[in-house]
Each structure stands twice: as structure tokens, then as C-alpha cells.
Amino acid sequence: MNMAEQMKMVEKRTVNGVNVTQLFSTIDTLKEKPELGKFKFRATNKWISGMHNRATVKDFYGAGQEDTSRTEPWVFDADEPPVLVGENRGANPVEYALVALSACLTTALIGHAAARGIKLDEVESKFEGDLDVRGFLGVSESVRNGYENVRVTFRIKADAPREKLQELVEVAQKRSPVFDIFTHPTPVSVTLET
Amino acid sequence: MNMAEQMKMVEKRTVNGVNVTQLFSTIDTLKEKPELGKFKFRATNKWISGMHNRATVKDFYGAGQEDTSRTEPWVFDADEPPVLVGENRGANPVEYALVALSACLTTALIGHAAARGIKLDEVESKFEGDLDVRGFLGVSESVRNGYENVRVTFRIKADAPREKLQELVEVAQKRSPVFDIFTHPTPVSVTLET
Numbered sequence: 001m002n003m004a005e006q007m008k009m010v011e012k013r014t015v016n017g018v019n020v021t022q023l024f025s026t027i028d029t030l031k032e033k034p035e036l037g038k039f040k041f042r043a044t045n046k047w048i049s050g051m052h053n054r055a056t057v058k059d060f061y062g063a064g065q066e067d068t069s070r071t072e073p074w075v076f077d078a079d080e081p082p083v084l085v086g087e088n089r090g091a092n093p094v095e096y097a098l099v100a101l102s103a104c105l106t107t108a109l110i111g112h113a114a115a116r117g118i119k120l121d122e123v124e125s126k127f128e129g130d131l132d133v134r135g136f137l138g139v140s141e142s143v144r145n146g147y148e149n150v151r152v153t154f155r156i157k158a159d160a161p162r163e164k165l166q167e168l169v170e171v172a173q174k175r176s177p178v179f180d181i182f183t184h185p186t187p188v189s190v191t192l193e194t
Numbered sequence: 195m196n197m198a199e200q201m202k203m204v205e206k207r208t209v210n211g212v213n214v215t216q217l218f219s220t221i222d223t224l225k226e227k228p229e230l231g232k233f234k235f236r237a238t239n240k241w242i243s244g245m246h247n248r249a250t251v252k253d254f255y256g257a258g259q260e261d262t263s264r265t266e267p268w269v270f271d272a273d274e275p276p277v278l279v280g281e282n283r284g285a286n287p288v289e290y291a292l293v294a295l296s297a298c299l300t301t302a303l304i305g306h307a308a309a310r311g312i313k314l315d316e317v318e319s320k321f322e323g324d325l326d327v328r329g330f331l332g333v334s335e336s337v338r339n340g341y342e343n344v345r346v347t348f349r350i351k352a353d354a355p356r357e358k359l360q361e362l363v364e365v366a367q368k369r370s371p372v373f374d375i376f377t378h379p380t381p382v383s384v385t386l387e388t
Contacts, residue, residue: 014244016244018279022279026331027332030331030333034328037327037331037333038326039327040324040325041288041292041322042292042320042322042323043292043296043320044318044319045293045297045319045320046317047300047304047316047317047318050208050210050212050304052211053301055292057290060289062278063277069276069277069282070275070282076285076293078293078301080301081254081256081263083256083257083261083263084220085216088263088264091251091268091270092235093295094372094375095235095251096290096294096372097372098236099251099290099294100287100290100291100294101237102247103270103286103287103290104287104288106239106241106247107247107272108330110245110247111245111279112332120241123247124238125238125239126237126238127236127237127238128236129234129235131232131233131371133224133233134224134228135369135371136302137220137221137231138221138306139231140228145369145371145373146371146373146378147375148380149380149381150383151382151385152382152383152384154384156386162388166386169384169386172384173382173384175330176287176330177287177288177329177339178287178291179339179382180329181340181376182375182379183379183382184379185378185379186340186343186344187377188295188344188373188376189343189344190347190366190367191345191346191347191348192347192349192359192360193347193349194356
């Protein structure tokens, strides 16, 4: 390793591909200036036809300013399968909810593993939710509209004792924002623009 | 209109691009055979590196059988922006949660408008959620991890009185599965595979 490479190691220590130097510096900054922790995330949606609609994600507010790091939006098509009167032009909304949950639990698990210095080789997970479509279709008032329950299975490869990995699975649930959205009520206000 | 076209109109009456003939037939079937309403939706996730992970959606169980209508999976990359120690290789998990909410409220609104015979020209919506990242990062125990609140604005163009459109916005909230997931607790069990 030459000196330039050594300097780089000091500047940017990574665990699991996470820049933990930046992570700890961010945590220190937020302890001093808690107002920088207030973020506003956004999405827009445009109906196309039938069950097909298209969402976009780009800008957000955070760390005291409008973020400018993203130059192009991400575009997400949603639809229903034929059995639910759609044409499979995209994943359906409740599948997107599982995508969000999967990404969030994984991110929380990786981030907290990195902060603890636990190196991981592979992390894979499966998500399955039970949903009775009679709620959505207004056929029954006795079933809920959303998932009755969701089952998640993690498979982790790492040179670490199982106890440590189990702790990571626990801390992921304790810290994941989308796990919180699933398991606790969030106030949502919906307005029709005039 | 020739006879073939007339026949087609009878077979498949559409409102807002929704096949309402199939929609009502589905509702009738579910009244007779409620067990067909039980669906299982799924997603998988694989960690790539750092905050970057990749979810896929393809198969599901519903209407009494494993669905075979999808030949290819949808793939969704998730990451964090640089200010949250990522590299913008995809939308972040809480943004995917807003995508899910946007798609679901739109689908519920369109579906129920079609069932009521209300023709719509344009439906657009905006979603914004307040999230204090100190929860996720474990800096504060006094803020929640998920969204403190979410604001949704719908803009609808239609040749219908505002009262009717307001009713649609209400029924969308009443029937949307993802709105239910946001506003009510869902049991989620997380297991580490041995």
C-alpha cells in the first residue's frame, strides 16, 4: 500500500461497503444539531389507464436544505395482475410495500452491522404477506384491507456467531423506518386540490 | 359500429380503462366463494454493498392457486443519497413506501370510480412525509423511526361535480390496502434462518 492509499484508508474507513467514517461523523453532527435530522421525502403519481399508474421519486429535503444530488427521477410503474383486473404493467401497490419493507430492513441491518464492525458476506431475505382482496373490493367489512400479517425470513452469511447475527435482525426491526410504518399507525392526510 | 364491435362492447365494458364487466364478475364470485379472496404477495431482497440492495417481485398466490401470469420478475434497486451515506443507486426505502401508497390510493380511486360509472380524465397526486433520521441512526429515542406524518394532495380532472370527486378521495382511503398499512398496525414476524 502506498502513502496515497494509506491516506485514503484513513479518510474513508468502510465496513460492508458502508463509509463508517462518514456514518459516525453524521451521527456526531446530528447530536450537536438535531434540526438537521428533519427530512421530507416525496413521490408523485400519475394515473395512466385502468389499474396502471406511474410514480416518480427524485427530490427531497434534508440536512437543512433541498438535496440536489439526483439529476434524474426514478420511475415506477404499478398495475394489477389479470386476476385483479389489471395487465401486469408493473408490480402492484402491496408488492411495492413489501419492496419498501425489504429494502429498509436490509439497510438498517447493514448500517448497524457496519457501525458495530461486524463484516457480512451475504444477506438475503424473503417477504410474504397475507391479504384478503375482499377488503379492497368492498365485498366484506369483516376483513382488513391491508396485510393480515407479514412473514420475513433472513439468511445471513458471515464469519460471526449466530448470536451476533440474531442481534442484527433485532436491531434492524428496532431501527427500520418502514418496519415502524408497518407496525405502528402513521397519520396520513389526503386533500383534493380545488 | 359493426356487429363484432357491438359483441365486444357487451363482453368487455370498460370505464377509465377498467374492465368493469370482469370487476363485477370478480366481486360476485368472491361473494359466493370467499376463500378465493385470500392472496399471498411476495418479494425477495438481496444485499449488494453498503446501503445498496435489490428487491424482486414476481410470483404470488391468489384466487385459489399460484399465479402464472408473470414470466419475468420486476427488479428494484434501493440505496440512500450521499447525505445518508449512500450513492443514489436507487430510491430509498421510505421513498418506496410513498410509491406504494401513491399507487394504492390511485388504484383504489380509479377502481371505485369505474365501479360507480364515474369517468375521469386525469388523476395526479403528490406525497410528502416528514421523517427525522435520528430515529433510524439511533441518535434519539424521542423521535419515531418512521414518518411522523404524510401529506397527500390529489388533483382530478373530470366532468363530474366536486362532491363526487371528494367522495372518490374518501373511498380510496377507506379501501386502499397500503393506506391501511400506513394508518393501522400490521403484525410482521422476522426470523433468522439457521
